[in-house]
Amino acid sequence: MMATIEILKKELRDALRDRRTLMTALISSLLGVPLMLLVFSAILSQVETQEEKRIVIAVGMEHAPQLENFILRQGYQIQAAPADYEAKSRNKELTQPVLLIPADFESKLLSAEPVRLELAYDTSNRQAEFGLRPLRRLLDAFVQESMVMNLTMRGISPDLLQTIDIRERHLQKPEERKTTLTEMLPMMVLMAIVVGCMYAAIDTTAGERERGSLEPLMMNPVSGWQLAVGKWGAVALVGMGVVVLTIFSFFPTQWLIKNETLRAAFQFNLKDAFGFLFILLPLAASIAALQIAIALDCKSYKEAQVRNQIVTMFIPFVSLAPILFPGREPAWFQWVPVLAQNQMMNQVLKGEALNFPAAGAALIVCSGITLTALLYIAQKMRKVVMA
Incomplete structure (x- = not known):
């Protein structure tokens, strides 16, 4: 011994x-774990900063007065995209996605025709990608409002299209942490x-x-x-x-x-x-x-x-083995x-x-x-x- x-x-x-x-x-x-948590903290801060900016960078906003009015009513500011927005997005100078509006946007919207909006950003530009979610959320709200207004003008109640209300019910335990x-x-x-x-x-x-x-x-x-x-x-x-x-x-x-x-x-x-x-x-x-x-x-x-x-x-x-067994682990x-x-x-x-x-x-x-x-x-x- x-x-x-x-x-x-x-x-x-x-x-x-x-x-x-x-x-x-x-x-x-x-250093390993502290550095990892600090990196997570920095990434989350970038995401939250993008959501708090409340700025929409757009090309052709003059073709969409209704959309412009909606964005301003939500408390956002609208800025015209620079002419070389593609190059600036690639070299990380532009840290937000760019909303591209076609010239016939308003006319198609008034005649209830399908119209396309594009969100331009370089996929390697992580900060611009972080700004994608709040911009999409804003545009989805505009689409919803436009649909309700069109139905109301035609004398149709929007409630007829929303007879089923779907909500999430989380079964997480009160003491369980995310x-x-x-x-x-x-x-x-x-x-x-x-x-x-x-x-x-x-x-x-x-x-x-x-x-x-x-x-x-x-x-x-x-x-x-x-x-x-x-x-x-x-x-x-x-x-x-x-x-x-x-x-x-x-x-x-x-x-x-x-x-x-x-x-x-x-x-x-x-x-x-x-x-x-x-x-x-x-x-x-x-x-x-x-x-x-x-x-x-x-x-x-x-x-x-x-x-x-x-x-x-x-x-x-x-x-990585749990990925192969989604749901209850063996x-x-x-x-x-x-x-x-x-x-x-x-x-x-x-x-x-x-x-x-x-x-x-x-x-x-x-x-x-x-x-x-x-x-x-x-x-x-x-x-x-x-x-």
């Missing part, structure tokens, strides 16, 4: 001394764990082998199991440290978010933090064991890094590592109670992965060094 603890201390010191491991762990845990804006957050947390553990796992195996420091360690009277547990314990502690730092970085990030919509959607408290810890700490331990097992057979640092990057790529692919999700944690984190972010049977299943799976990987590491440790 004492030998295992000494190995753990030695490996932990080496991990903390390695600048690459330390910087990767700190950056992935402290997380559409933050549904990518669990994947970012999972990526932080994998990246944070990776360099520590590589350094303690392929790194030591490349430096020639693994052989002297083997000369001590320690078993393969003691070596495996000691090295795994150090990497697992690094991974768990990344988990703790990542989760508690949510709190200062909440204070920095200025967008009210995102702030209302993302409400993270201590209860949620402990729920995340319960979900993620066993996963961090199993990922550490897997990464050590993968890097153990590698003869160089670079080879181990390439192999472990395959594990890193596994997370985004698994996180019960077997709770037995798939990463997918189960992703599912449970989304439940916590929605404000739902943690599903303890699902958490128990995930704990069993993670424990099984950890134990299997440790048995493999213990058996292979001395064989790899002697090879």
Whole structure:
């Protein structure tokens, strides 16, 4: 037992001394999620700014006096589009879509003939695209008003066309929070764990082998199991440290978010933090064991890094699995590592109670992965060094 603890201390010191491991762990845990939330906040602010502008940029507004009157009555301002609006939209100088009105708009409208309005914008101009929805909403309201006026002038009640009233009834629980804006957050947390553990796992195996420091360690009277547990314990502690730092970085990030919509959607408290810890700490331990097992057979640092990057790529692919199962998620999700944690984190972010049977299943799976990987590491440790 004492030998295992000494190995753990030695490996932990080496991990903390390695600048690459330390910087990767700190950056992935402290900056990843906060930066993502701040980007979401900036995007939402741009969308809301476009909706608050209340400006319509148009070409040919003189051909549509009725439309012009309606727009002004809604509290909007009308500006003539520049002659080179296409070029300005492409180079992002024009940050709103342009309404194109044909010369025969008014005459066709009065004679109840179909008439087309066009909304011009460059699809690569994100700000202009954000302004598309409020402009379409405004034009839909004009179409509705025009239809009502035409029917009224012909002595027909508009109510005859609206005999069925369709409304949405949301069945959302009162305590449930909307997380559409933050549904990518669990994947970012999972990526932080994998990246944070990776360099520590590589350094303690392929790194030591490349430096020639693994052989002297083997000369001590320690078993393969003691070596495996000691090295795994150090990497697992690094991974768990990344988990703790990542989760508690949510709190200062909440204070920095200025967008009210995102702030209302993302409400993270201590209860949620402990729920995340319960979900993620066993996963961090199993990922550490897997990464050590993968890097153990590698003869160089670079080879181990390439192999472990395959594990890193596994997370985004698994996180997309729910797309293939729209509606109720299958019960077997709770037995798939990463997918189960992703599912449970989304439940916590929605404000739902943690599903303890699902958490128990995930704990069993993670424990099984950890134990299997440790048995493999213990058996292979001395064989790899002697090879």
